[in-house]
Amino acid sequence: MSETLENLSSETRQFPPPADLAAAANVTAEAYQEAADDRLAYWERQAERLSWTKPWDQVLDWSNPPFAKWFVGGELNVAYNCVDRHVEAGNGDRVAIHWEGEPGDTRTVTYAELLTSVSQAANTLTELGVVAGDRVAIYLPMIPEAAVAMLACARIGATHSVVFGGFSVEALSTRINDADAKVVITADGGYRRGKPSALKPTVDEAVARCASIEHVLVVRRTGQEVAWTDKDKWWHETVEQASPEHKAQPFEAEHPLFILYTSGTTGNPKGILHTTGGYLTQASYTHNAVFDLKPETDVYWCTADIGWVTGHSYIVYGPLSNGATQVMYEGTPDTPDRGRFWQIVDKYKVSILYTAPTLIRTMMKWGDDIPATYDLSSLRVLGSVGEPINPEAWMWYREHVGRERTPIVDTWWQTETGAVMISPLPGVTAAKPGSAMTALPGISADVVDDQAESVPNGGGGFLVLTEPWPSMLRTIWRDDKRFIDTYWSRFGAGAGNGDKWVYFAGDGAKKDEDGALWLLGRVDDVMLISGHNISTTEVESALVSHPAVAEAAVVGATDPTTGQAIVAFTIPRGNVVTEGEAGQELIKELRNHVAKTLGPIAKPRQIMLVTELPKTRSGKIMRRLLRDVAENRSLGDVTTLQDSAVMDLISSGMNSAK
Numbered sequence: 313m314s315e316t317l318e319n320l321s322s323e324t325r326q327f328p329p330p331a332d333l334a335a336a337a338n339v340t341a342e343a344y345q346e347a348a349d350d351r352l353a354y355w356e357r358q359a360e361r362l363s364w365t366k367p368w369d370q371v372l373d374w375s376n377p378p379f380a381k382w383f384v385g386g387e388l389n390v391a392y393n394c395v396d397r398h399v400e401a402g403n404g405d406r407v408a409i410h411w412e413g414e415p416g417d418t419r420t421v422t423y424a425e426l427l428t429s430v431s432q433a434a435n436t437l438t439e440l441g442v443v444a445g446d447r448v449a450i451y452l453p454m455i456p457e458a459a460v461a462m463l464a465c466a467r468i469g470a471t472h473s474v475v476f477g478g479f480s481v482e483a484l485s486t487r488i489n490d491a492d493a494k495v496v497i498t499a500d501g502g503y504r505r506g507k508p509s510a511l512k513p514t515v516d517e518a519v520a521r522c523a524s525i526e527h528v529l530v531v532r533r534t535g536q537e538v539a540w541t542d543k544d545k546w547w548h549e550t551v552e553q554a555s556p557e558h559k560a561q562p563f564e565a566e567h568p569l570f571i572l573y574t575s576g577t578t579g580n581p582k583g584i585l586h587t588t589g590g591y592l593t594q595a596s597y598t599h600n601a602v603f604d605l606k607p608e609t610d611v612y613w614c615t616a617d618i619g620w621v622t623g624h625s626y627i628v629y630g631p632l633s634n635g636a637t638q639v640m641y642e643g644t645p646d647t648p649d650r651g652r653f654w655q656i657v658d659k660y661k662v663s664i665l666y667t668a669p670t671l672i673r674t675m676m677k678w679g680d681d682i683p684a685t686y687d688l689s690s691l692r693v694l695g696s697v698g699e700p701i702n703p704e705a706w707m708w709y710r711e712h713v714g715r716e717r718t719p720i721v722d723t724w725w726q727t728e729t730g731a732v733m734i735s736p737l738p739g740v741t742a743a744k745p746g747s748a749m750t751a752l753p754g755i756s757a758d759v760v761d762d763q764a765e766s767v768p769n770g771g772g773g774f775l776v777l778t779e780p781w782p783s784m785l786r787t788i789w790r791d792d793k794r795f796i797d798t799y800w801s802r803f804g805a806g807a808g809n810g811d812k813w814v815y816f817a818g819d820g821a822k823k824d825e826d827g828a829l830w831l832l833g834r835v836d837d838v839m840l841i842s843g844h845n846i847s848t849t850e851v852e853s854a855l856v857s858h859p860a861v862a863e864a865a866v867v868g869a870t871d872p873t874t875g876q877a878i879v880a881f882t883i884p885r886g887n888v889v890t891e892g893e894a895g896q897e898l899i900k901e902l903r904n905h906v907a908k909t910l911g912p913i914a915k916p917r918q919i920m921l922v923t924e925l926p927k928t929r930s931g932k933i934m935r936r937l938l939r940d941v942a943e944n945r946s947l948g949d950v951t952t953l954q955d956s957a958v959m960d961l962i963s964s965g966m967n968s969a970k
């Protein structure tokens with residue numbers, strides 16, 4: 313049986329770039345041709361964006377696939393590139409970070425101040441015995457010290473492992489132990505939902521389980537009481553007293569920069585290893601190209617947490633290597649009220665906003681009138697990352713946030729890819745709502761069928777990357793075998809098919825009639841309905857295209873007649889009545905709406921109206937848990953789930969609906 317995805321939906325709307333943006337764009341259409349003519353030479357030119365203390369001898373060493381080496385022989389210091397060189401160029405007074413605390417307190421950090429802090433932190437880590445190659449765990453709220461800590465590690469060649477500040481003792485300690493970290497950098501707490509939320513007790517419990525930890529460095533953020541052990545040192549008594557002089561020493565291009573665990577949407581998180589030169593090259597290049605960043609005038613804001621790869625590449629390494637001025641926000645989008653994001657955009661005159669579909673759909677649920685009351689005229693480029701963005705959510709983003717002027721860049725990438733791979737270019741691409749469009753110049757992506765054959769336009773299958781790229785993961789930390797099995801053994805040479813190594817991303821995708829790429833969700837989530845492969849994303853997008861729906865999650869549940877049947881969990885928009893008869897009517901209407909939009913084969917067997925969906929801490933829908941519910945199983949691994957009460961609610965609703 314063919315595993316190729318059915319291509320159900322089609323989109324005809326298209327939005328060319330505004331003329332003024334196109335005329336002044338950082339990257340123009342020629343880049344695609346230049347990269348196609350000589351891909352490696354193209355990447356060499358991108359690497360020249362950075363300051364190298366020693367030039368590379370070889371752009372790419374791919375002699376031992378799938379283990380890549382980029383810019384072999386080259387040497388550089390990542391922190392120097394993100395901080396010192398901007399100060400040396402006379403931009404020390406430029407604001408690096410406009411920080412906004414959740415309670416409303418603020419800090420402004422210039423590049424010169426950032427240099428002082430990073431140098432002090434580097435000196436302190438060195439005094440604590442951290443040397444190049446050691447691992448340092450970082451478990452912090454969204455405060456400037458998070459960026460300082462990462463850069464200080466990079467400066468001395470220590471490998472950081474940032475763990476999201478909301479994770480449990482279990483999640484933190486397994487990550488510390490997996491990496492054998494020597495030091496953990498944390499805080500007393502951070503502000504979330506209007507009150508201080510403690511971090512230190514979690515670290516204390518985790519450290520008790522982690523023999524490798526020698527020191528704990530604690531930032532004072534909330535002033536709440538903390539227990540104290542002889543491993544603990546206050547940041548303000550060490551880092552802030554340390555010498556501000558520190559000379560960054562160069563490291564080889566392939567020196568390990570960080571380990572980061574994936575979100576755990578599909579299963580056990582994987583410790584992804586990234587290195588220095590190639591990673592920084594692509595983070596810097598893509599941040600410049602995809603957001604059209606003008607460092608002198610733009611105010612950039614990425615709403616991700618530093619604990620995710622988006623925070624690494626598009627809060628720390630990309631923007632700072634480019635000398636950007638950015639906003640960093642500590643808290644939640646509904647504190648003190650649901651207008652907080654738009655108030656921040658208005659206050660700092662944010663011109664580039666990068667956020668996630670989960671947030672956009674939440675804002676849709678909260679209502680159009682909230683963004684309408686703010687001045688959002690400073691915005692000129694909008695970005696999306698993390699999940700497929702439903703076309704109707706894309707349109708909402710464009711209309712209610714971008715006020716029908718700004719291009720939207722839907723950026724596809726993964727922890728593993730390190731930086732954006734597939735995205736429109738805001739000054740070049742006529743974007744279609746819901747499509748990530750095409751691979752960036754220098755990147756080679758394709759959609760193949762189960763025989764590894766490239767599908768024609770109009771076809772669907774598996775997203776693959778057919779050439780190595782600079783910011784690719786180098787391996788899974790201490791698990792080369794899992795690295796090969798997970799990414800390289802499905803297609804190409806690693807699967808015993810030809811001599812070309814092909815990276816399997818784990819996502820389904822289709823090419824439309826123009827060859828634009830549409831991401832269709834995880835391969836694990838694809839449904840098999842009466843012998844047809846149907847993507848969860850398309851059915852969800854059909855549901856979201858109904859005016860009563862803000863968000864939907866769809867799974868395939870075992871069904872005696874059709875093999876699998878579609879079960880949908882749907883969150884109505886704020887003003888929709890769902891009680892009693894009205895709810896039953898709505899469900900009927902939604903089932904028919906999907907059948908009409910995508911065809912009768914995609915008609916859900918069952919639709920549940922819910923108020924929340926199970927999500928990872930990074931906001932992605934965890935369909936595998938919904939599948940467990942739909943099939944009446946006990947739940948699988950829930951350690952990365954944001955709110956476990958949601959699952960109880962959904963399970964009881966499911967049972968009473970039977």
Ligand code: ATP
Nearest residue numbers: 574575576577578698699700723724725726727831
């Ligand atoms: P795990 O691998 O542990 O299951 P994860 O895949 O959620 O976790 P990440 O690396 O944070 O961890 O997420 C990458 C995935 O997010 C991609 O493989 C893809 O499924 C999804 N994704 C990211 N950006 C987009 C996008 N613009 N469009 C569609 N999907 C996206």
Ligand code: MG
Nearest residue numbers: 574578726818
């Ligand atoms: Mg993944």
